[in-house]
Amino acid sequence: MTAVCVMVLGTTSGAGKSWLTTALCRHYARQGLKVAPFKAQNMSNNARVVAPTLHRLRGSLPPEGADAPWGGPAAHRGGEIGSAQYFQSLAARAEPDVRMNPLLLKPEADTHSQVVLMGEVSRALSDMPWRGRSDKVWPAIAAALDALRAENDVVVIEGAGSPAEINLHASDIVNMRVARHAQARCLLVTDIDRGGAFAHLYGTWALLPEDERALIKGFVLNKFRGDAGLLAPAPQMLQDLTGVPVVATLPMWWQHGLPEEDGVFDDRTRAAGAVKKTIAVIAWPRISNLDEFQPLKNVPGVRLVWARTPADCAGADWIVLPGSKSTAADLQWLRAQGLDQAVAGHAAKGGAVLGICGGLQVLGEALIDTHGIDGNAPGLGLLPLVTAFDADKTVRRTTAAFATLTGPWAALSGVRASGYEIHHGQTAQHPAMAAKGDIAREVMPGLAWQNAAGHVLGCYLHGLFEDPAVLQALFGARVPTLETVFDGLADFLQTHVEPGVLDDLIRKN
Known part of the structure; x- marks a missing residue:
């Protein structure tokens, strides 16, 4: 044909x-x-x-x-x-x-x-x-x-x-x-x-x-x-x-429910109904895979906010650090805006923080780049992890189950999630911090870590919020399927x- x-x-x-x-x-x-x-x-x-x-x-x-x-x-x-x-x-x-x-x-x-x-x-x-x-x-x-x-x-x-x-x-x-x-x-x-x-x-x-x-x-x-x-x-x-x-x-x-290819969400596209949870997503300049947050826009009672200033994080229940195509540069921007202090302050009060891919890397202690891939930088220090950038890129679909989690992420315990990985960084426990007893709990092998207090979670798995099991666990909600859209x-x-x-x-x- x-x-x-x-x-x-x-x-x-x-x-x-x-x-x-x-x-x-x-x-x-x-x-x-x-x-x-x-x-x-x-x-x-x-x-x-x-x-x-x-x-x-x-x-x-x-x-x-x-x-x-x-x-x-x-x-x-x-x-x-x-x-x-x-x-x-x-x-x-x-x-x-x-x-x-x-x-x-x-x-x-x-x-x-x-x-x-x-x-x-x-x-x-x-x-x-x-x-x-x-x-x-x-x-x-x-x-x-x-x-x-x-x-x-x-x-x-x-x-x-x-x-x-x-x-x-x-x-x-x-x-x-x-x-x-x-x-x-x-x-x-x-x-x-x-x-x-x-x-x-x-x-x-x-x-x-x-x-x-x-x-x-x-x-x-x-x-x-x-x-x-x-x-x-x-x-x-x-x-x-x-x-x-x-x-x-x-x-x-x-x-219409389809992610905007390069667009952002605002109050005109917010799901109707009373707001029960506000999620602030850090909108750094090289944000990647922003479309994975589209399902959250369709969850009843959830409001998403692009956070470009500390004021945008005020009153948020969650702060999400999304993927980045230039992690070290976006981390520098985060600090220039004072958003690093906003994230740290939110975490210090026990507020839920989620880092996805580049966001996970930023939550750690350091970014190490010996191949000229992204750049070296000290991290936010909210997870005792270190990320080294590899010349080879990990690109794969992944399905894995969460182990037992605590704090605001406890609902994900045992949930099997499907998504995808796109990253140069390879993340592991910071050895010197581990020697002092500061250990990140690995809650998904090689993919996700949680701090001891339980409110900070970092994960390499993109597409979490597109998985019905994850949405059901976190929000008790079903959203329109892609077929419906x-x-x-x-x-x-x-x-x-x-x-x-x-x-x-x-x-x-």
Whole structure:
């Protein structure tokens, strides 16, 4: 089979490409079609671990056992993809696969990103100038897309940013180069809540070459508030100028339940009901895997707060130190804001503190970096642990059970949790402190430790709050499943798209 490709482009970042792609994946999967998502390049520190795959892309990988041209091992044993594509694959009822996001850029600083190609970190590509990278990675990107097209009825492709950035067009590997390669039927979505939506749509269309304009089959107005009838005559005027119809006007929808790819939560997205527990998540600059907190937004009575100042932590029941793509730098930022004292003060009063991955490392006594991975730094000293950064990266799915815990985390005792690990750091008991009798209780072998008083817990396992058993233990709550969320997205899309449009997009000529 050769899949029909539907592509979602946006006039800007944040226009709604990711959730619209997810909704399309579920819509077409519900038609009984075999569907896969695809995004050639994603820039995000929200990543998921995918299971090992036996797929090998002809022409994009060297022989088994040989070194890959980008510096990583040749054999595919699974790896990282952007969280958005992970969720899109689940919406498509497909097994997540590194081919769905062949290139992942994980920002480590304002001018540098770690490059992950086909699920594996490439030091060579990470050190390469951005503009020189495109020709090196395009063969693997094209091979990944072609392999998915050969195995599916429909491939739903997500673009990145805007396709009309004329300074980037010549080196494009994620928008119109992909669209041309796949001859994709494209939807162009804009955020009308920002204002200037019709100018954004027209300007994007006008800046594209004529052959690329021909691939755009419909405009989508997203996040609209009010009476859609008041938009007239603008949609018809836009069609008269471009020949492209407005095929959907999607109302503002705050609580659809899908994690925002790079967004944050605020009171507009807080679950309804009286607040019984406030959880402050430290929002340091290089936060990673923030999407894993989405389920907490859906727990009745729980309010989440991004903490950027000590005042944001005031009154919190829990303080959570999340993952970080640059742990030492984020720890420095934490101290500059005075948040280290806020966390220490909260712990001194017996308040619950949870560190996840980088947050766990920060809670320890020291960060030791002999490989130039992250940086050296003294930790917060809330757990008698030390973390050494390893040149090799741990990337795996993990299932393990908690031992007996005490204090505010006691409810997790014996709970078997599933999640994923993505970290360079290797953490262990601080030997000198152990000799003095200050020992962290290892409550999940090699993965989680608790202080003697019981209120500070550190864990390498991402995705804890996505595990129903963990939510039930901590909150006695069930939250909407991802299946419910995906179906809700598809239902919403079907309600607001013009009749016949979704079928026309995949109709073979």
